[in-house]
Amino acid sequence: MTRQNDLMPGFPVSRLRRGRMHMFSRSILTENSIRCHDLIWPVFVTEGQNIIEPIDGLSGIDRISLDILGQRAKAAHRLGIPAIAIFPRIDPARKDADGTNALANDNLVCRAIAAIKSAEPDMGVIVDIALDPFTTHGHDGLIRDGVVDNDASLDILIKQAINYAQSGADIVAPSDMMDGRVGAIRAGLDEASFSHVMIMSYAAKYASALYAPFRTAVSANTLTDIADKTSYQMNPANSDEAMREIALDIKEGTDFIIIKPGMPYLDIIRQAHDQFNIPIFAYQVSGEYQMIQSLASTLAQDKQKALIMEMLISFKRAGCTGILSYYAYQVAEWLNET
Ligand code: PBG
Numbered sequence: 001m002t003r004q005n006d007l008m009p010g011f012p013v014s015r016l017r018r019g020r021m022h023m024f025s026r027s028i029l030t031e032n033s034i035r036c037h038d039l040i041w042p043v044f045v046t047e048g049q050n051i052i053e054p055i056d057g058l059s060g061i062d063r064i065s066l067d068i069l070g071q072r073a074k075a076a077h078r079l080g081i082p083a084i085a086i087f088p089r090i091d092p093a094r095k096d097a098d099g100t101n102a103l104a105n106d107n108l109v110c111r112a113i114a115a116i117k118s119a120e121p122d123m124g125v126i127v128d129i130a131l132d133p134f135t136t137h138g139h140d141g142l143i144r145d146g147v148v149d150n151d152a153s154l155d156i157l158i159k160q161a162i163n164y165a166q167s168g169a170d171i172v173a174p175s176d177m178m179d180g181r182v183g184a185i186r187a188g189l190d191e192a193s194f195s196h197v198m199i200m201s202y203a204a205k206y207a208s209a210l211y212a213p214f215r216t217a218v219s220a221n222t223l224t225d226i227a228d229k230t231s232y233q234m235n236p237a238n239s240d241e242a243m244r245e246i247a248l249d250i251k252e253g254t255d256f257i258i259i260k261p262g263m264p265y266l267d268i269i270r271q272a273h274d275q276f277n278i279p280i281f282a283y284q285v286s287g288e289y290q291m292i293q294s295l296a297s298t299l300a301q302d303k304q305k306a307l308i309m310e311m312l313i314s315f316k317r318a319g320c321t322g323i324l325s326y327y328a329y330q331v332a333e334w335l336n337e338t
Contacts, residue, residue, distance in 0.1 A: 031317070032313055032316040032317050033313075033316065034309060034312050034313055034316060034323075034331065034335070035080075035335065036079060036080030036081055036082075036331075036332045036335050036336070037080060037082055037322075038316065038320075038321075038322045038323055039081050039082075039322065039323060039325060039328040039331060039332060040081075040082070040083045040084070040085055040126065040281065040322055040323065040324040040325070040328060041076055041081050041083070041084050041085065041324075041325075041326075041328035041329055042084075042085040042087060042283075042324050042325075042326060042328075043064065043069065043072065043084055043085070043086060043087065044061065044062070044063045044064070044087050044088075044089060044217050044218065045063065045064060045065070045066060045069055045086060045087070045088050045089070045108060045109075045112045046063045046064065046065060046088070046089045046108075047065065047091055047108060048065040049065055049067055050065060050067060050068065051063070051064060051065035051068065052064050052065075052068055055213070055216065055217045056216055057212070057213040057216050057217075057290065058213045058214075058216070058217055058286055058289065058290060058326070059290065059293050059297070060293065061217070061289075061326055063089055063217065066108075066111055066112055066115040067115070069112055069115050069116060069119075070115045070116065070118065070119030070120075071119070072329075073115075073116040073119045073120045073123045074119050074120045075329075076120075076123065076328075076329060076332065077120045077122060077123045079329070079332035079333060079335075079336050080332060080335075080336070081123075081328055081329065081332050082123075082124050083123065083124030083125065083126055083170070083171070084116060084123055084124070084125060084126065085126040085127070085128070085173065085324055086109055086112045086113065086116075086125065086126070086127050086128070087128060087133070087214070087217070087218055088107075088108040088109050088112065088133050088218065089108075089133070089217065089218050089219050090107075090108060090133045090134055090218075090219075091108075092219065094107075094134070095134055095135060095136045096134075096135070096136060097135060097136055097137065097143065098131075098135070098142055098156070099131035099132075099133075099134030099135040099142075099156065100134070101134045102131055102133075102134040102156065102159075102160045102163070103156065103159050103160060103163055104163075105163055105166065105167065107134075107163075109127055109164060109167075110163065110164065110166075110167035111167075113125050113127065113164060113167040113168045113169050114167060114168060117168045124170045124171065125168065125169050125170050125171070126169070126170065126171040126172075126173050126200065127164045127169045127171070127172055127173065128173050128175045129157050129160055129161050129164075129172050129173060129174040129175065129176065129181075129185065130157070130174070130175045130176040131153070131156065131157075131160070131176070132176075132218070132227070133218050137227060138215070138227040139227050139229070140153075140175070140176035140177065140178075140229065140232065141153030141157075141176055141178055141232070142156060147231065148231055148232055150178050150179055150180070150232075151180075153176065153178050153181075154178060154180060154181055154184045157174065157176060157178065157181050157184070157185060158184050158185055158187075158188035159188075161174075161185045161188060161189060161197075162188055162189060162192045162194065165189055165192070165194040165197045166192075166194075169197065170197065170198060171197070171198040171199070171200050171255075172185065172189070172197060172198070172199055172200075173199075173200045173201065173202060173258065174199065174201050174202060175202040175205060175258075175260075176232070177202065177205050177229075177232040177233050177234070178232060179248075180252070181201075182199060182201050182248075182249045182252035182253060182254045183251075183252035183253060185199060186199060186252065186253040186254075198255045198256070199253065199254045199255050199256075200254070200255060200256045200257070200258055200281065201249045201254040201256075201257055201258065202257075202258045202260055202283075203242075203245050203246040203248075203249040203250075203254065203257035203258065203259070204234060204242035204245050204246060204257070204259045204260070204265070204268055204272070205233050205234060205258070205259075205260045206233055206234045206235070206236050206260065206261060206265065207228075207229050207230045207233035207234060207235065207236065208233070208236065208260075208261050208264075208285065208287070209287065210261045210264075210285045210286065210287030210288055211261075211285055211286060211287065212286070212287055213286035213287055213289075213290050214285065214286035214287075215227075217286065236264075239267060239268055239271060242259075242268050242271070242272070243271060243272065243275060246272055246275075246276055246278075247276070250276060250278055254278075255278075255279075256278060256279040256280070256281060256321070257272070257276075257278055257279075257280055257281070258280075258281045258282070258283055258324070259272065259280060259281070259282055259283070260282070260283035260285060261283065261284070261285040261287070261288055262282035262283055262284040262285065262288060262315060262323070263284065263288050263311060263314065264288075265282075266314055266315070266318040269282055269315065269318040269319055269320055270318045270319055272319070273318065273319025273320075274319075279321040279322070280319060280320050280321055281320060281321060281322045281323065281324060282315040282318075282320045282322075282323050282324070283323075283324040284311070284312070284315070284323060284324065284325040284326070284327070286326070288311075289325070289326040289327065292307065292308060292311055292327075295307060296308065305334060308327050308330070308331065309331070309334075312325065312327065312331065
């Protein structure tokens with residue numbers, strides 16, 4: 001490959017500022033953009049009626065009951081957001097060590113799927129496949145003999161995926177990081193006549209401190225007792241291993257992949273984009289959102305907007321097809337204004 005710099009005349013013939021001097025030229029030279037269709041909106045749902053409760057440590061984000069979810073799904077669809085990802089706060093009384101409520105066909109997630117579909121049939125619905133909202137210990141899989149047991153967990157994850165498919169989910173998103181779960185879930189869905197249901201695997205999901213606000217939001221822990229997921233989520237020091245995880249998920253039949261968290265892992269997104277021909281989604285997770293919020297809260301409105309858009313465009317530049325972001329709704333409103 002010819003190095004670009006070898007072909008370029010030097011200064012003063014080359015002046016890159018020429019293209020930056022006018023609004024129109026900056027505009028035609030724009031390489032990437034954020035559009036509403038890039039955005040997936042994660043929402044936190046809870047039991048009850050007419051509930052909009054602020055989440056501690058996640059400023060501006062609410063936990064909502066399913067009636068409100070229906071209204072918000074309609075509004076989001078009107079703005080052009082193509083899909084919502086559901087995250088439940090399960091009533092502690094329904095949690096147990098094996099997360100059995102994940103398999104109940106009337107659990108909060110199943111009813112949330114139905115609420116979105118009845119309010120707005122064209123809204124895409126994405127659901128997390130993992131046991132953590134349902135387990136008393138907050139782990140994503142089953143604990144056997146003191147460890148999160150990979151193969152024992154697969155069986156319940158398949159059933160969870162089928163349960164959600166039956167409730168009308170369009171995309172299942174395994175976020176548990178068990179080995180072999182994509183292939184197992186694909187086979188389970190196909191056998192249960194859900195070959196049309198898509199899999200968006202969290203192919204490279206890191207053991208990140210940035211998930212802390214999320215775990216409070218779904219009450220997967222108390223802040224003093226955060227489950228240590230390092231026996232299944234990836235080591236933040238590794239990138240070659242992420243490529244192996246992605247290769248395995250593609251071989252097992254995932255339709256798309258998620259890389260998570262987002263901003264500290266842009267190198268992983270770029271590497272994946274260069275190596276694999278598959279749509280990539282980034283999850284800008286709760287801790288990233290909150291970090292941005294803490295700066296945004298010190299800025300004037302136009303600068304807040306610039307900050308948030310700058311963070312989001314980094315994902316497109318790195319090679320993402322789309323982004324899961326708690327800013328999705330806000331950004332869709334802005335994009336509809338202009
Ligand atoms: C659960 C799950 C987590 C997130 C999404 N799904 C937390 C975790 O793995 O502990 C985090 C999302 C966020 O922080 O916004 N499997």
